[in-house]
Amino acid sequence: MKKLAFILIVLSTSLCFSQQTVTGVVSDADGSPLPGVNIIEKGTSNGSTTDFDGKYSIEVNPEAVLVFSYVGFNSKEVPVNSQTTINISLSSGAELEEIILVGSRALPRSNTTSSLPVDVLPAKELTSTGQITFDKALQYKIPSFNTVQTPVNDATSLLDPYEIRNMGPSRTLILINGKRKNLSALLYTQTSPGRGETGSDISAIPTDAIKRVEILRDGASAQYGSDAIAGVMNIILKDSPEEGSVTIRSGITSEGDGETIGISLNNGSSIGEDKGFFNYTVDFSKVSLANRPGTVDAQGEFDDFVFTDPDSYSSYLDAGGQALDGGAILTGLTAEQAQQEFIDNYVGTPNHTTRLAEINAANTQGRADVDQFLALKPDAGNINGSPETSAAKFLVNGGYDISKNTQIYLNAAYVYKKVNSFANYRTPYWRTLTDFPYLADFFPDGPNGQYVGYVPTFEGDLNDYNATIGFKTKRNGWNYDLSYTTGGNTQTYKVNNSHNRNTVYSPSTWIDSNDNGTVDPGELTQGSELYRENSPISFDPGGTGFRHSVGNIDIAKLITDKISVGFGAEFRTETFEIIEGDLASYDGGGADSFAGNSPENSGTFNRYNFGGYLDVAYDITEDFLVNGTVRLEDYSDFGDAFVWKLSSRYKFLEDKLTVRASISTGFRAPTLHQIYTQKAQYSFVPGAGIQVGGLINNVSPQAKLLDIPQLDAEESTNITVGIGAKINNNINFTIDYYNIQVEDRIVLSTEIGKTATDAVGNSIGNTNLDQLLNNNNLNDLSFFVNALDTRTSGIDVVANYKNIGLAGGSLGFSLSGNYTIENERDGDVKNPAIVANAGQSVVNLTQEALFFTSRPKTKWILGTSYNIGKFGFNLNNTYFGKTEFRQQGLGPNLKTEFIPKIVTDLGIDFNATDKFTVSVNVNNLLNVLPEWEFKSLNAAGDALLNDPAELKTRSNLITFNQRYSQMTYNGFHFSQLGTMFNVSLNYKL
Structure with missing residues (x-):
């Protein structure tokens, strides 16, 4: 027995000593590291893979043979021969241009040979656009990506909504180095694309910190969880410890405004003797105001704000029901009885004739007042376009090798943005001295110190941060990745140059502020008005905040040279905060233009969820790959979801041609913003001016009173079929068809009004809806609801032809496009009973247009590049296809159609030295501006098109009397700022 034990010990010891560690780096023919390369000890199942830097480590026999294999490259066998370091280069006629990491949770694949459609944009492609921010650079590089700058800039001025494949910002998941980025605190509530949703603030990411961007254009909930119905955007940060640069940039529009200036520094350093690295970016920028108001129509202003119709019953009564000609008091009667009483007793009398003369005189003077003001301010003082924005951005990315097989990594970013924008100008005939005499003292801004109205400002402060720390290690061929991620976004607001115009009286108890026993100036006693003439003109409306904490563990292994497996888990907590405003900002109705958050609508709300996934990839043959993923998620607030x-x-x-397909199910959890947001909402209602509505949340007493159901998750089914080809090193293309079906899509309802009103607009309905509106002095209310099933399908095309020799230089072409085949509602709107019983719908024609037709039906980008000597030239033409809209109040006979346009961008680089480059960009070279026109929907619409006066009335309706003549009130999908000139100077450190 002892001899047997001794033999076993000797054998095991000899086996241990016969193993050795081999390390190295695998790169392509250009020396770029290749992540995900398979390394197998030939004749065994012992294997490893390279990390993101192309590094690997494996325990093998000194006499073993290592087999290096990777998709798209020729395999290579290398004898170990007792070597401890083996660096190799893989090459073939089908080398990959980019390595993508988002397609699978097992091993990365190539672009043209992957089983999923992925766009890969290196940093150079982003900077070549000349766009100031990352999101706008994507707008002119990715056809299925769209973003819009809303023409009305309040809270939405802090970041613009974006989306992939017309699916809204909530349905694209944003990753940084493969880890989930936090959502923004902002919930879009304006009537513009993205309404009712929120997304991550990708504009906050400094472009100079980005190495490349991978956009997976396919449903990926099974791999990554919620928010990935439309796809995933993975932002890979720069990781060079040696290459750095300083960039100074400046720009201006052709109108001489919108000046930009910025400076950024990107640099890195090694840690120890090549044990690790860190790379950091610092970016400061300022963009000045670019104002694009329209010339306001005087007749429209007069009709909306001044004109009194002599034939209208309401013109004869004041708010208390008293006849304005001094006649009898008509209170105590219904509206119909009062109207008939007035007609029977006063129409045709001398007092009636006198009143008609007074009304006509007032109308004449009112029109003169409008004309006088518009002569002073033809744009009615409105300021809309691109707001003034200042930003400071800081980012660091790093890693350190603890041992040959273990690395720690981290990245962190902080962004501060300050935005100054404006609400609609309150004209002197809109906010009159008759109604508010104290405004003459508040805003004496006219040429001679007279009151000429006022424009409330909107100032926003945004703080956004995210950070990840984790480590990766390899044990027995298994790759382990453990990480912790945190992130948050806070937005707080200021409103200046406004007032609280509401009548609110002081409480019954007098507060003696200086404790002297007498009522002194400034001390309010019982019954005193708190606001109006006592109102402040600056307000703190509060704001919103969001933060999350995410823990991830991801494990992967190459089981054999054909099978790789990955599995893992994620635990996430989320917190949403509605920050209370000061008393004057919300009391009685709040600050004019932007009411603050009241205490009952404020608070902190949180939830957690746990998810786990399993991913298996099987190369059935060298050419045939199958990849399957399953995921289970469990949320603390609405339950679980299983997707595959x-x-x-x-x-x-x-390997020149690849056919690929995928089918998947997905889900999107309602965001905390959608579940808990509740506030008073100022909005422009065509034909009725600015109105105050209420947004109630789905867990409120008001929602229970109205039997509004709580929110549930959206569910989706995604199908993608495509082909990818790499004819040679210079020619490649991909074509992909996609079909996305979403059930129970969450929408912010349209404004639900009173069920019935009398002749002067008072509610006479007796439903809970009417009572709720009357008790809260609201014109309408809205809420979130799982209201729609939708279908979206289309085709994506990407093609490249590069390295064409021409006159001693290199010419290249790229063509990419997106065509929407269908984007529509599937079935009826799912209306809550109280809305259906009132004969209304949570989704009206305007809402449907926002969801389905307000983005280009097709978008194409044709790019041309030419490099010769020290010069590089880029010419991009972006075709924005037709969009259609059904503006609120426009009626059933007309729609608007935005005319297709091509926006041309020119870029020129001059490499003065090996280190110094001058870049000039002219964006929108031909000064193309949005244009729209009315389109008829029926015979009545045909008649309207032939009536210039009626068309002018409807044009005024949707542009707020031409204030938003280029964009209409609801926005468009490319800038109205015209040509922009940009210059940047880059010096490599």
């Missing part, structure tokens, strides 16, 4: 995904690809013609 199956994808495959087949290569033929010596």
Whole structure:
């Protein structure tokens, strides 16, 4: 027995000593590291893979043979021969241009041979656009990506909504180095694309910190969880310890405004003797105001704000029901009885004739007042376009090798943005001295110190941060990745140059502020008005905040040279905060233009969820790959979700052609913003001016009173079928068809009004809806609801042809496009009973247009590049296809159609030295501006098109009397600022 034990010990010891560690780096022919390369000890199942830096480590026999293999490259066998370091280069006629990491949770694949459609944009492609922010650079590089700058800039001025494949910002998941980025605190509530949703603030990410961007254009809930119905955007940060640069940039519009200035520094350093690295970016920028108001129509202003119709019953009565000609008091009667009483007793009398003369005289004077003001301010003082924005951005990315097989990594970012924008100008005939005599003292801004109205400002402060720390290690061929991520976004607001115009009286108890026993000036006694002439003109409306904490563990292994497996888990907590405003900002109705958050609508709300996934990739043959993923998520507030995904690809013609397809289910959890937001909402209602509505949340007593159901998760089914080809090193293309079906899509309802009103607009309905509106002095209310099933399908095309020799230089072409086949509602709107019983709908024609037709039906980008000597030239033409809109109040006979346009961008680089580059960009070279026109929907619409006066009335209706003549009130999908000139100077450190 002892001899046997001794033999076993000797054998095991000899086996241990016969193993050795081999390390190295695998790169392509250009020396770029290749992540995800498979390394197998030939004849065994012992294997490893390279990390993001192309590094690997494996325990093998000194006499072993290592087999290096990677998709798209020729495999290579290398004898160990007792070597401890083996660095190799893989090459073939089908080398990959980019490595993508978002397609699978097992191993990365290539672009043209992956089983999923992915766009890969290196940093150079982003900076070549000349756009100031990351999101706007994507707008002119990715056809299925769209973002819009809303023409009305209050809270939405802090960041613009974006989306992929017309699916809204909530349905694209944003990752930084593969880890989930926090959502923004902002919930879009304006009537513009993205209404009712929120997304991450990708404009906060400094472009100079980005190495490349990978955009997975396919449902990925099975891999990553909620928010990935439309796809995933993975932002890979720069990781060079040696390459750095300083960039100074400046720009201006052709109108001489919108000046930009910025400076950024990107640099890095090694840690120890190449044990690790850190790379950091500092970016400061300022963009000045660019104002694009329209010339306001005087007749429209007069009709909306001044004109009194002599034939209207309401013109004869004041708010208390008293006849304005001095006649009898008509109180105690219904509206119909009062109207008939007035007609029977006063129409045709001398007092009636006198009143008609007074009304006509008032109308004449009112029109003169409008004309006088518009002569002073033809744009009615409105300021809309691009707000003034200042930003400071800081980001660091780093890693450190603890051992040959273990690395810690981290990245962190902080962004501060300050935005100054404006509400609609309150004209002197809109906010009159008759109604508010104290305004003459508040805003004496006219040429001679007279009151000429006022424009409330909106000032926003945004703080956004995210950070990740984790480590990766390898044990027995298993790759482990453990990480912790935190992030948050806070937005707080200021309103200046406004007032609280509401009548609110002081409480019954007098407060003796200086404790002297007498009522002194400034001390309010019982019954004193708190606001109006006592109102402040600056307000703190509060704001919103969001933060999350995410823990991830991801494990992967190459089981054999054909099978790789990945599995993992995620635990996430989320917190949403509605920050209370000061008393004057919300009391009685709050600050004019932007009411603050009241205590009952404020608070902190949180939830947590746990998710786990399993991902298996199987190369059935060298050409045939199948990839499957399943995921289970459990949320603390609405329950669980199970989703799955199956994808495959087949290569033929010596890897030159790849056919791929995927089918998956997905889900999107309602955000905390959608569940808990409740506030008074100022909005422009065509034909009625600015109105105050209420947004109630789904867990409030008001929602229970109205039997509004609580929110549930959206569910989706995604199908993608495509082909990818790499003809040679210079020519490649991909074509992909997609079909996305979403059930129980969450929408912010349209404004639900009173069920019935009398002749002067008072509610006479007796439903809970009417009572709620009357008790809260609201014109209408809205709420979130799972209201729609939708279908979206289309085709994405990406093609490249590069390295064409021409006159001693290199010419290249790229063409990419997106065409929407269908984007529509599937079935009836799911209206809550109280809305259906009132003959209304939570989704009206305007809402449907926002969801389905307010983005371009097709968008194409044709890019041309030419490099010769020290010069580089880029010319991009972006075709924005037709969009259609059904503006609120426009009626059933007309729609608006935005005319397709091509925006041309020119970029010129001059490499003065090896280190110094001058870049000049002219964006929108031909000064193309949005244009729209009315389109008829029926015979009545045809008649309207032939009536210039009626068309002018409807044009005034949707542009707020031409204040938003280019964009209409609801916005468009490219800038109305015209040509922009940009210059940047880059010096490599």
